[in-house]
Amino acid sequence: METGRPxxxxxxxxxxxxxxxxxxxxxxxxxxDSVITINLDEVILISARKALDYHRQPKPxxxxxxxxxxxxxxxxxxxxxxxxxxxxxxxxxxxxxxxIDGMKIFGACTDKMDPVTSYVDVSNLSQAHIAxxxxxxxxxxxxxxxxxxxxxxxxxxxxxxxxxxxxxxESNNQMGVVGAELxxxxxxxxxxxxxxxxxxxxxFAGGDQEVDFSQFEKYNFSxxxxxxxxxxxxxxxxxxxxxxxxxxxxxxxxDVSLARAIIASVGFEQNTxxxxxxxxxxxxxxxxxxxxxxxxxxxxxxxxxxxxGWSDTYGFYTQAALQAKKxxxxxxxxxxxxxxLAEMTMYPNDPNELPMFMLTWPDVRTAxxxxxxxxxxxxxxxxxxxxxxxxxxxxxxxDEFGLNSLKIFYPEMEKSKTRFLKSISGQWHKMxxxxxxxxxxxxxxxxxxxxEGYGFYLFNSFDNHDYIGDPELANEKSMEANAKISWEKSKxxxxxxxxxxxxxxxxxxxxxxxxxxxTIGAEGVKIYKNLEYAxxxxxxxxxxxxxxxxxxxxxxxxYHRGTDNNGGNIPFISPFSYRSGFQxxxxxxxxxxxxxxxxxxxxxxPEFGEDQTKAYTVCSLTFGKTFNFNNDSMxxxxxxxxxxxxxxxxxxxxxxxxxxxxxxFLTLSYSIN
Amino acid sequence: MKTxxxxxxxxxxxxxxxxxxxxxxxxxxxxxxPLAEFNxxxxxxxxxxxxxxxxxxxxxxxxxxxxxxxxIKNTADDTYYANPEITxxxxxxxxxxxxxxxxxxxxxxxxxxxxxxxxxxxxxPGNADEFWDITxxxxxAGQEFSxxxxxxxxxxxxxxxxxxxFMGSDExxxxxxxxxxxDPEVAVNDIEALLYKMDSMMSFSHVENYSVALDxxxxxxxxxxxxxxxxxxxxxxxKSYKGKLSLTMTGYWKLxxxxxxxxxxVLKGExxxxxxxxxxxxxxxxx
Numbered sequence: 001m002e003t004g005r006p007x008x009x010x011x012x013x014x015x016x017x018x019x020x021x022x023x024x025x026x027x028x029x030x031x032x033d034s035v036i037t038i039n040l041d042e043v044i045l046i047s048a049r050k051a052l053d054y055h056r057q058p059k060p061x062x063x064x065x066x067x068x069x070x071x072x073x074x075x076x077x078x079x080x081x082x083x084x085x086x087x088x089x090x091x092x093x094x095x096x097x098x099x100i101d102g103m104k105i106f107g108a109c110t111d112k113m114d115p116v117t118s119y120v121d122v123s124n125l126s127q128a129h130i131a132x133x134x135x136x137x138x139x140x141x142x143x144x145x146x147x148x149x150x151x152x153x154x155x156x157x158x159x160x161x162x163x164x165x166x167x168x169x170e171s172n173n174q175m176g177v178v179g180a181e182l183x184x185x186x187x188x189x190x191x192x193x194x195x196x197x198x199x200x201x202x203x204f205a206g207g208d209q210e211v212d213f214s215q216f217e218k219y220n221f222s223x224x225x226x227x228x229x230x231x232x233x234x235x236x237x238x239x240x241x242x243x244x245x246x247x248x249x250x251x252x253x254x255d256v257s258l259a260r261a262i263i264a265s266v267g268f269e270q271n272t273x274x275x276x277x278x279x280x281x282x283x284x285x286x287x288x289x290x291x292x293x294x295x296x297x298x299x300x301x302x303x304x305x306x307x308x309g310w311s312d313t314y315g316f317y318t319q320a321a322l323q324a325k326k327x328x329x330x331x332x333x334x335x336x337x338x339x340x341l342a343e344m345t346m347y348p349n350d351p352n353e354l355p356m357f358m359l360t361w362p363d364v365r366t367a368x369x370x371x372x373x374x375x376x377x378x379x380x381x382x383x384x385x386x387x388x389x390x391x392x393x394x395x396x397x398x399d400e401f402g403l404n405s406l407k408i409f410y411p412e413m414e415k416s417k418t419r420f421l422k423s424i425s426g427q428w429h430k431m432x433x434x435x436x437x438x439x440x441x442x443x444x445x446x447x448x449x450x451x452e453g454y455g456f457y458l459f460n461s462f463d464n465h466d467y468i469g470d471p472e473l474a475n476e477k478s479m480e481a482n483a484k485i486s487w488e489k490s491k492x493x494x495x496x497x498x499x500x501x502x503x504x505x506x507x508x509x510x511x512x513x514x515x516x517x518x519t520i521g522a523e524g525v526k527i528y529k530n531l532e533y534a535x536x537x538x539x540x541x542x543x544x545x546x547x548x549x550x551x552x553x554x555x556x557x558x559y560h561r562g563t564d565n566n567g568g569n570i571p572f573i574s575p576f577s578y579r580s581g582f583q584x585x586x587x588x589x590x591x592x593x594x595x596x597x598x599x600x601x602x603x604x605x606p607e608f609g610e611d612q613t614k615a616y617t618v619c620s621l622t623f624g625k626t627f628n629f630n631n632d633s634m635x636x637x638x639x640x641x642x643x644x645x646x647x648x649x650x651x652x653x654x655x656x657x658x659x660x661x662x663x664x665f666l667t668l669s670y671s672i673n
Numbered sequence: 674m675k676t677x678x679x680x681x682x683x684x685x686x687x688x689x690x691x692x693x694x695x696x697x698x699x700x701x702x703x704x705x706x707p708l709a710e711f712n713x714x715x716x717x718x719x720x721x722x723x724x725x726x727x728x729x730x731x732x733x734x735x736x737x738x739x740x741x742x743x744x745i746k747n748t749a750d751d752t753y754y755a756n757p758e759i760t761x762x763x764x765x766x767x768x769x770x771x772x773x774x775x776x777x778x779x780x781x782x783x784x785x786x787x788x789x790x791x792x793x794x795x796x797x798p799g800n801a802d803e804f805w806d807i808t809x810x811x812x813x814a815g816q817e818f819s820x821x822x823x824x825x826x827x828x829x830x831x832x833x834x835x836x837x838x839f840m841g842s843d844e845x846x847x848x849x850x851x852x853x854x855x856d857p858e859v860a861v862n863d864i865e866a867l868l869y870k871m872d873s874m875m876s877f878s879h880v881e882n883y884s885v886a887l888d889x890x891x892x893x894x895x896x897x898x899x900x901x902x903x904x905x906x907x908x909x910x911x912k913s914y915k916g917k918l919s920l921t922m923t924g925y926w927k928l929x930x931x932x933x934x935x936x937x938x939v940l941k942g943e944x945x946x947x948x949x950x951x952x953x954x955x956x957x958x959x960x
């Protein structure tokens with residue numbers, strides 16, 4: 001699997017068994033522990049403050065990307081040192097639902113240089129909730145699963161005024177991080193603010209090989225607050241401002257001069273609704289993403305181009321729970337409106353020629369409305385969760401210029417297209433102590449993404465092809481089965497897990513040899529098509545053993561396979577991978593030794609620009625120590641990653657850019673209570 | 674609400690009244706200048722007449738296809754003659770010889786009987802030593818007149834080639850000129866061209882049932898092409914060649930062409946390959 005930064009994985013908390021009680025208490029009312037038991041969800045703890053346990057954080061000021069990479073199911077696609085793209089079950093952004101506190105947000109870059117996860121920072125978040133497959137449809141239609149990033153908030157706990165400052169340094173790319181937070185919370189009112197700044201130079205791969213254009217600089221500010229207008233009613237609000245500048249993408253032909261997001265919401269929460277409904281929560285939100293690519297710093301570009309993109313989203317959701325005897329129901333209504341526009345201007349080398357202009361995303365307006373319902377049934381000794389989502393989505397090409405451009409390829413194309421999307425899933429959990437058995441069956445579909453439906457000459461540097469969307473693509477449909485069996489005793493936990501996706505009308509680019517490449521140097525043009533089907537299979541074996549109360553050993557191995565209807569390999573499928581480590585933690589001191597690696601990639605697809613990724617193994621070592629001063633405390637963490645300075649890349653590294661070589665890091669967190 | 678409505682009604686009424694009054698107070702037709710939105714290209718005064726030549730888009734004569742509107746004013750009373758009979762003959766005076774160019778007839782337009790319309794395809798611009806003149810022979814009020822005037826024909830301001838005069842492999846000299854698109858868009862555009870063969874120095878005639886293969890390219894961007902173009906075929910109604918031109922982005926496009934006769938034999942132009950970036954027969958456009 002992945003893992004340039006293996007050290008974080010013990011922060012993975014699987015299930016309620018090891019899930020700290022304080023996290024659940026953050027919710028205004030709702031306790032959803034049992035849901036977590038049934039679903040094979042994974043929760044990545046990000047904010048240490050709420051968990052009051054810094055030692056769970058392997059590297060407190062690492063990027064969100066590194067936190068996500070510590071997940072067992074998430075792999076991160078790297079195009080540089082910044083803005084990695086999460087994949088789940090070996091599926092990319094378009095097959096996932098990535099949300100921030102349930103809010104839909106879409107990147108503004110046609111080349112996926114700005115995944116949603118790049119517009120928040122760890123300082124904003126309390127945890128990342130990762131749900132596999134159709135178990136992730138609560139916030140939107142998905143095939144591969146969902147990642148919901150939950151904002152960190154005071155939530156009316158009586159903690160008063162508190163704050164903290166943090167700083168971190170990494171030797172390899174000279175990344176400096178400074179952050180501060182100031183919060184106030186009492187039973188009627190809370191406000192949380194934080195700010196963080198990161199700046200990194202080029203990093204060095206193993207063997208002191210400098211990776212040019214891997215620098216980045218970013219800052220992020222967030223504020224959120226809540227006010228109880230009555231004992232059982234609260235108003236909430238949140239604002240995140242995130243801006244990155246001068247971000248290098250060594251694997252791509254362009255860098256980014258500006259990536260900016262404003263993410264705002266107001267919410268209303270009430271304990272009960274119409275007597276029997278509980279925990280009524282509603283939110284209105286908007287976000288505005290601006291993304292500007294830049295190639296002016298690159299030497300020898302065949303042609304200079306500007307590629308700005310904009311993505312604005314307005315949305316809402318309202319949800320309520322109902323508990324009735326053996327049922328626990330959740331109802332949710334949601335909707336969003338997104339506007340995606342991207343353009344490309346190329347400046348000819350002959351200054352007398354006019355610039356070449358095209359719309360690469362033709363101002364696509366997506367209006368999406370859905371209802372979601374789930375029921376968790378207690379079946380005397382086992383639990384069954386049934387969930388369903390029904391969505392209607394309309395996409396409209398608002399720009400005439402863009403519509404006419406696409407009509408070159410699709411003369412009969414309609415300006416507007418409506419699709420119905422549905423999902424139904426059942427997940428069953430049975431316990432025969434110490435055995436647990438989970439199994440699920442589900443069906444779900446998704447609409448093509450803006451790129452897949454309406455992209456116009458989008459260059460993919462990985463397979464070196466221009467891509468053209470097809471507005472008439474069929475919805476992609478997934479039939480999914482999953483099962484997990486685990487054995488848990490106090491000292492030893494063993495679990496084996498597998499899932500299988502049969503995806504009909506799988507959307508992928510296919511070469512159209514009749515088309516002429518637009519991008520200089522590209523090999524061909526691909527059009528997004530529906531494959532008859534593709535099959536994806538993921539399985540893993542997970543072991544955790546407590547040698548001593550303070551010392552744990554854990555190990556994970558996983559295997560993945562993806563094939564199309566002709567038995568060909570689907571690109572970006574992980575080779576056999578493993579991780580293992582020892583962790584010592586006695587509350588004031590912690591240490592961890594970690595090994596991660598992957599076998600040689602056997603199944604890959606050269607048609608998609610893949611080549612065989614070599615096997616690798618990397619090791620890391622970290623130490624943490626807490627110091628107390630009266631009420632305040634300071635936490636220091638020191639570590640070294642990729643100890644043996646291995647030069648390696650993984651199957652998710654765009655164009656095989658090597659990962660970071662040996663890296664020492666030190667972070668200091670001082671919290672004032 | 675009521676006052677708003679009332680105000681609106683008053684406003685509309687006022688507009689109605691004022692437009693009525695301006696319509697009513699003057700003499701007929703010629704009051705509204707049918708060519709008011711057009712550009713006066715040249716004004717030739719002779720015989721007590723003023724021959725006005727207008728173009729919809731151009732401000733002067735340029736090489737390539739020139740659509741022109743002509744009307745003849747009686748300078749004595751400033752009125753325009755209805756239904757004038759007009760013929761024209763442009764002539765290029767070169768150092769060693771004189772020749773003409775493809776022209777259409779000059780016909781009265783459907784909408785206005787004082788305005789005639791036609792086109793001239795200039796194959797080359799004038800220069801310091803060589804110049805164009807145009808001879809009008811026209812009949813108004815039952816009397817025939819003639820006038821010859823030197824005109825200034827220049828290359829288009831953007832320097833883009835929209836006409837080609839060439840010798841085909843059949844040893845015939847042809848003139849191929851682009852009529853449309855005049856306002857290209859990122860879309861599938863209608864493309865129209867006129868094909869003439871040179872019968873003599875002073876006479877050109879339409880060529881029928883040939884075809885023109887089209888391969889648009891962007892030399893500034895790897896010489897890439899665009900999909901779903903349609904070669905130009907002969908349209909008997911307009912006596913021109915029509916096809917479809919896909920332009921996937923703005924900028925400079927070279928429309929590489931091949932002229933094929935009715936048996937499919939290539940008379941001029943080459944295929945675009947890795948080695949051959951452009952055809953010897955082409956149009957250019959930039960937008």
